[in-house]
Amino acid sequence: MPFYSNLHVKIDGTKAKKAISSKIDKYLKGKFAGADAPKRIIIAGPPGSGKRSQAEFLLEKFGVVEVSVMEEIRIAISSNTKQGIVAKQRMEEGSLVSDELMVNILQERLSKSDCQERGWLLDDFPKTFPQAVLLEEAGIRPSHFILLDVPEDILVE
Numbered sequence: 652m653p654f655y656s657n658l659h660v661k662i663d664g665t666k667a668k669k670a671i672s673s674k675i676d677k678y679l680k681g682k683f684a685g686a687d688a689p690k691r692i693i694i695a696g697p698p699g700s701g702k703r704s705q706a707e708f709l710l711e712k713f714g715v716v717e718v719s720v721m722e723e724i725r726i727a728i729s730s731n732t733k734q735g736i737v738a739k740q741r742m743e744e745g746s747l748v749s750d751e752l753m754v755n756i757l758q759e760r761l762s763k764s765d766c767q768e769r770g771w772l773l774d775d776f777p778k779t780f781p782q783a784v785l786l787e788e789a790g791i792r793p794s795h796f797i798l799l800d801v802p803e804d805i806l807v808e
Contacts, residue, residue, distance in 0.1 A: 664700040664799035671701060671799070672708045679713065679795055688794065689770030690715055693777070696799030702775070705799065709772055716766050719774040723756045724748055734759070754785045761791060770794075 660678045662671055679690060690713055696702050710717055727735030728742075734756050738748045753776070761771055773793070777783040786792070 660796075661798045661800050664696055664801035668701065668704055671705060675705060675709065675797060676712065678797070679709075689766075689768060690772075691770055691792070691794045692772045692797065693793040693795075694772065694797045694799065695777075697801060697803070700799040700801040702799060705797070706772060706774060713770065715770040715772045717774055718757065718760055718766065718771050720753050720757055720776040722774075723760050724753065727756050750779075750782050750785050754782070754789050754791070757786075758789050758791060 660674075662674050662678075664671065666674075679692075692709060692713075692715060694702050694706055694709070706717065709715060724735070724738050728739045729735070734752060738752060738756070741748050741752075757773075757776070760766065777786055
């Protein structure tokens, strides 16, 4: 992601879980850490790269709030919010929830006090470059972007 180039780290996802966690810990405490500022983290990587394991480490170590766009959509639907009603209609029509609506739902969630005070970890979002652009346009910018890099041939194994 070009606009994350100054805040991202690429970590070899083929290493042992502890080694990966150690590198992430060092990165989050490094020059982009911002002494007392809450961490705003995006972790990315292909399926099977260990994102879930590392997310659990980050949640425990740094106390950030885990935010899942799919969970937030479910909450919006069950709470019958304006955005939830639109999402439900789209799903009932057999359509996908638009990226714009997902970002709006995320924007609302990330503005809540727990995310503002403790920081956040976006779970499995953004998945595409256009989604990342929409996040940026909405003013949702991570303080840290972690890419778990695992070669495709290893993932296929």
